[in-house]
Amino acid sequence: MGWIRKRSDRPSPWRAGYRGPDGREHSRSFRRRVDAERWLRDELHKQDRGLWVDPSAGAVEFEEYAEGWFRGLNLKPKTIAGYRSLLDSRILPVLGSVELRRITPDLLREWLADMAQEGLSASRMGQARRIVGAVLSQAVEDGLIGRNPADLVKVSKTRPREQRYLTAEQVTELASAVEQRMDGGGALVKVLAYAGLRWGEAVALRGAHVDILRRRIHVRESATLVNGQLLWGTPKSHRARTIVIPRFLAEELASMTSGEDLIFTSPTGQALRSPNFHRRVWRPAVTESGLGDLVPHDLRHTAASLAISAGASLKAVQQMLGHASAQITLDRYSHLYEDDLEDLADSMDARYGAAQVRPKPESGDVVDLDKKRKKAT
Numbered sequence: 001m002g003w004i005r006k007r008s009d010r011p012s013p014w015r016a017g018y019r020g021p022d023g024r025e026h027s028r029s030f031r032r033r034v035d036a037e038r039w040l041r042d043e044l045h046k047q048d049r050g051l052w053v054d055p056s057a058g059a060v061e062f063e064e065y066a067e068g069w070f071r072g073l074n075l076k077p078k079t080i081a082g083y084r085s086l087l088d089s090r091i092l093p094v095l096g097s098v099e100l101r102r103i104t105p106d107l108l109r110e111w112l113a114d115m116a117q118e119g120l121s122a123s124r125m126g127q128a129r130r131i132v133g134a135v136l137s138q139a140v141e142d143g144l145i146g147r148n149p150a151d152l153v154k155v156s157k158t159r160p161r162e163q164r165y166l167t168a169e170q171v172t173e174l175a176s177a178v179e180q181r182m183d184g185g186g187a188l189v190k191v192l193a194y195a196g197l198r199w200g201e202a203v204a205l206r207g208a209h210v211d212i213l214r215r216r217i218h219v220r221e222s223a224t225l226v227n228g229q230l231l232w233g234t235p236k237s238h239r240a241r242t243i244v245i246p247r248f249l250a251e252e253l254a255s256m257t258s259g260e261d262l263i264f265t266s267p268t269g270q271a272l273r274s275p276n277f278h279r280r281v282w283r284p285a286v287t288e289s290g291l292g293d294l295v296p297h298d299l300r301h302t303a304a305s306l307a308i309s310a311g312a313s314l315k316a317v318q319q320m321l322g323h324a325s326a327q328i329t330l331d332r333y334s335h336l337y338e339d340d341l342e343d344l345a346d347s348m349d350a351r352y353g354a355a356q357v358r359p360k361p362e363s364g365d366v367v368d369l370d371k372k373r374k375k376a377t
Helices: 033-047 055-059 063-071 077-096 105-117 121-143 168-181 185-195 199-203 247-254 274-289 297-308 314-321 324-356 367-377
Strands: 001-008 014-019 027-029 216-219 222-226 229-233 243-246
Touching: 001 033, 014 033, 055 063, 063 077, 063 121, 077 105, 077 121, 077 222, 105 121, 168 185, 168 274, 168 297, 185 199, 185 297, 199 222, 199 324, 216 324, 243 314, 297 314, 297 324, 314 324
Parallel strands: none
Antiparallel strands: 001 014, 014 027, 216 243, 222 229
16 A cells, blocks of 8 residues: 655655555655656556566666667677667767656657657667667666556658669669679679679678589678778678579679689779769769669669569579568568469469360260159159
């Protein structure tokens, strides 16, 4: 049970308290009785539901706790860098000095509203909110707070960029325009468009990763640009894979593979960096080809489109792209399989028609069922 008392000599005269599961008394002062009643009701309700935690446990400041959470992360360098950037620029300056127990849904909504006023994109705001939510979720598991206030705060969903798909003819034209600006650039475009590699996987492709005779590309490595530095690691989700490539692509790569050397490099022989490639090679080639705002990742979508139009199964596309599950592939490219429904209907129609064509029996084999019944009676 709890209690509420009034002390008229105080700025906040209403004092509410209760005895917690820890056997100690906990209390707070309020200016209004209604606030004291609401707080006491909530605290007692938490006890009833098994959600109560010692209020003093959440006295640690958000920054101190978040830094410990950050040090325990085991993610890709690019993801780590993104988290660090958001913590330093958007999260800690506002929430860093706030105790975990003082962070409320209203405080988080105000924080998000201020970022929206500054013109921050919904995508960036969503990322910041997810980081705060992850920190507070860990605090719940550690028993520092009873519930995660970020769970009650929503950010407007971002509208995903519309996927672009090139035809085989457009890929050829783009490859030619890129090759004019960078030796080997045409082959790079074709690897992206016909093998479905991610940019970082293509940049990290070495001669030893390509089996020309068997027409295989072994995707074992990926390069990521983080704070101006190229970092080498495993592919996304640490999933290595092997891709079977078309014969024409294997023949084109044959003269470019040599031991452990990178296949695609800058004019100075260094690993490709996306900002430089985009500015000096990609953007001029795309403009020349009249392809608008095409980005290199659109060639990965193109690979899925070309494979599906060639009759590839969902599982084959998943394996080529390196998706963790076929569901991811289906979610992104199910609309490309719509034509299969017409082909399926036509195939079923043909089977039905074939089932209706039966050889007619010889005249001597015709049985008069009526006569047969009369004889039986």
